[in-house]
Amino acid sequence: MNSVLIKNGRTIDPAGSPAVPADLFIEDDRIAALGQVPSTADITIDAQGLLITPGLIDIHVHFRQPGREQAETILSGSRAAVCGGFTAVAAMPNTTPCIDTAEMVRFVADHAQQTDLCRLYVVGAVTIGRQGRQLADLPAMAQAGALAFSDDGDYLSDRQLMQQAIDQAAALNLAIIQHCEDPANGRGDLNAGPVADATGLSGSSGQTEAEAFVRDVELLAAADASCRYHLAHVSSADTVRVLSLLESEGLSITTEATPHHLSLTDELCRGLDPLYKVRPPLRSAADVAALKTALADGTIDCLACDHAPHTPADKARDFAAAPAGMIGLETALAVYITELIVPGLLTWPQLIQKLTTNPAAVLGLERPRIAPGCPADLTLIDPRRTWLVRPEAFHSLSRNCPFIGRTLTGKAVATIVAGRIRYLDSLATTGQLPKDVIRY
């Protein structure tokens, strides 16, 4: 039997109360005791000054396997996840080929199991080849273990197809995750506004995101059964306005915001550095402010980083030709702390809700808790650490991170998945650490 004792830390219960001092004892893959704990264990971690939270979950990542393994693999992405404090991620299906069959779902799940670092949940494509023409076999993918469906990267424009997808997902009780940029509405590389005008590139407005979302709301309201619907990477004040009007409609809609949309603006795109090209595009300061308010008042439920690795060669192309996306797993938590906790917009329990219980609900997972008998998926956070983001420290294979060179506050310092220490920063420990622990 393996045991880990975490001493002198404070636990955060996402249900609400501020941090509580409590020692925690792990036996095998479960939390065995809290508060009154045995005095010795195989491994003891001194968590003085640290916060202990249920393992963080990021429900929106792109690991490029199969197809673009030079940008990211399931292994390298999982390493980035645990180093960023995440014990679980949901991988989007836009690989090459894409994850649109039960066989492909099993391929990813099996690879994740062999990798054996973080938990990896598979999101299946809604349509075959993500082409938006013909529905994929959702029940078969569900049977194989897919926990949600999405054509992320593209919007499912076809109303009828979307209606069918909603009906099928409702029957399976799984969520559809939608990327609200409708190509029919024009899909620019930049946010419509002064910056796009100055660069001469096409821009798409925040209003188009809201319109694409409203179309889905109509379909959801018209559907016979209630389908869980998750709006990915909300980026605009217009969408936030629609969301706040919707609250009492009785629909099962959840949302997420990304670290980059809640902290960066399109001003960074003036120089047309492809590093800042992302979908939806970075928007204005007013949009950033609206996202922060929506996170604070609970209109936006989840935080997810949309980790989108691209090789330096791909990102070296010019702005129009370069692929969109940024990596985020290793910086996301620090950006959330720096942008939301430090200025007092969110409390710690509120932040941890958006990274544990709320994303778990989107995927229909068991509610994460810190209590005896619960799975020992835990993240230890040093809320005081300030650190410089350096690309050479990344475990991701890619380097397209807009926060490189910034000094951020707060850092994950240990990640424990099913009772096993997968990542450990420079913490004081006693006992023999497993050889495969990743160190900072």
Add this chain to the structure above:
Amino acid sequence: MSTVSLDEFLALRVSQRCQYFIENNRLLALVYAQQFDRPLLEDLFRLADAVRTLSHTSQGRLFLRALLPDRRAMLYFTQPSTRTFLSFAAACHILGMSTADVRDPSTSSEVKGETRQDALRIFSIYHDLVIMRQSEAGFCEKMAFQMLSWPGRKPIINAGSGTDQHPTQALLDLYTLHRCFADVGGLDHKKIMLVGDLKRGRTARSLAYLLTNYPGVELIFAAPDDLAMAEDIKAHLRQNSTAFIETSDIHAHLAEVDAIYMTRIQDEWDQGAKISMDYSRLGLQAQHLKTLKPHCYILHPLPRRREIQTAIDSDPRAVYFDQAENGMWIRAALIAHMFAVDKDILDH
């Protein structure tokens, strides 16, 4: 030390006088709030946290009590102050020090015409530390200087002297803010509102002074016109590029501040008509709580009057009672630092 006479010492500026009370980064006496700089503050906060953590277990408490059992402290408290007295006594006892107290000079030889200097010199012979609270301005610094020039070099801690200095109150206020913001990026760059009698409240004055140690901190002074923050503190803030604004109404700022430091009107100093405070514009009521940031902490050195409604006490952001507890731990840390047992505590 002996190369300078008392008169020469007293002719120096406060910042120069501070140099006489520190040796190898260790305080020999604590007289002025100005003696604290950022590294010293951080050391004391770390030490106070360690003392607090050790006190959680019986084993830890016994370890602490074994640190200074051979040392004696005298609490010379001729100005009444029950809570500061008890806080210091508890701090001494945490470290195993024994204490004796002088609270009424009329029972000592001072009534026989002995000077207070002589009396204190005698008292200090029996003790290893003098903790002093009295009402005569300038007396504490004079005694601190002299005691360091007498054999034995006994240290003094100023526990409040007259209207000017109360350095351990400033220390515990800052320690409380430090703890409040420990999980949210620290005290740097936070916006802090000081409310009430800022002219005469020595705690608000010292706190504003010490906050210049924290880069990016912005201050809002909210006070009745007659009781606004004095020019000397404002000059010090300008010199250190600490931004501040002044107002006579707190409401416009409630949503933006990270902490509120409330103080009472010190009308015991008023001669004749008492200056009053408009509690509708400078008081904190329960209805304001929803406007405050989720981490906007509310401090008060206590005692309070009507400036904070009691309905606020149960809000987790009201930390004025924790503040009093923090005082005990930081005073224990201060004594441990002065007697050089800080390393034992941190290494334990």
